[in-house]
Amino acid sequence: MRTLTLPLAGLLLLTFITGCTSVKRFKSAEYKGEDNTLVDMELFGASLEQSGPDQPGRNLWDLSASAQTRLIQILNERYPENGQFTGALNREYMLDGPGSIVDLTDNKLRMVFTISRKKDYSVIGKGGSRFSPADRIESLKFSLAIPEEYNLSFTGWNRYLTEYGEIEIADMSFSRSLVLSGDFSSEYADAGIKSTSGRREDQAVRSRYLKLNGSISPKQILMEAEGTREIDLAGNVLADVSLTFEGFPERLTLPVYVPGGTGSPYNLTGLNFVDVYVPRLRDLPDPLMATLTMEYIYRHVESGWKSFQEWDDRVAYYSGRVSKQIQLLKKEDYLPQLYCLGSESEGEEAIKIRSSSGVVYPLQFIGYQEAGRFLEWILDQDPEPGPVEQDQTRQIGVGPYTFMWNGEVLTSQMLSSLVRLKVIPVF
């Protein structure tokens, strides 16, 4: 009898170990078909950050330490008065050259996607229901596609973040596994009988609890996530990508100021120009739309959901697909921050600039501050009441350049009549 007891006990122990261990994924599994209503996905938020140009001008603080020292000595000799000296320190100079191009078409886009499961607690335990508290999204694949007509392309991944971890990426594609931290692993330690062989396999499974893949092409980003046991892919996903518009040329004006004399903080001594690229879009689509498509595998637990462990679950798998048009960007997000000087009471008319060769260009600045400073200068050209007639008709210009208004050369007299001249956005 004793000779039979030992093998029987060993057999029972082996059955227990293999039948009731945390290594198992489920008790049984069956694919039940397609259901597109179990999971939904939204673009919760998108924010665009223009990479922007380097400061087109250079100032004292961009120089090396020895060059700074030397320049400060020179400025101190040239501008002994305190106000002038301080102004000279902050002056911009040493432009990159008239031929340099600044690119305003590169952008960094941060998107937050919300992936949610449909939760209907009223059907728990009912026959044929497709919801239990232990359900989870096991596999997820979603893409975001930009229409061809936008002249907008994805150029690279920067970061991908889920609630389980974060991946810094600087490439066109990635494939990473997120591993458990020490804190997480303790949650799984009580998940089953710890036989030596079981623990080894358990650790192997545990070492990869979320697999992420991503790829990017000019018109589409594609992300794929697969959670191993107990990892539900519902939640927020953050994706940082770089994208760029095709470029269209614009000419910006860079005024050169020097400290002024009495009554004027600074004088305009010259104008430089720099070409920039802005997004090339014939119209002004608002908003920019994109197509969000998601395919998922939904793990529904038909029985066994009372326990946290998954090895005793009877699982029904459903696949699903969601596709929708989403609002990616508003026009305020992608329009370059260029400003000009115009008057709302004169329609959309703005001051232009005419070169010595007779070609007229828009007078536009990068940033509100630069345009505001120029407005201050040009309003200072408005003569005081009661000047001589000659001063009223004085043409306003700098060097070989003349300012134009409504097809005519801008004079002091015209300036007086432009009561609502102000900084306005170009676009």
Next chain:
Amino acid sequence: MFYLVIQNLGKERCIHMSKDNLYKEGMSFSCTPDLEYVPRELLREIEIICSEVPGPPIIARVYRA
């Protein structure tokens, strides 16, 4: 007078004018000027190249004053 007008980000701009109707497909122009113009009659749309930027041609409109 004939005007060559382009549009970007919803804003039109005249980049060239001529007494003669010389504008043809594939011609290259600087796209940065902003000339005064009075469009009266749209003659046609053509594709031109912006000399400042590489890439595909853009659509321009030819107007007659």
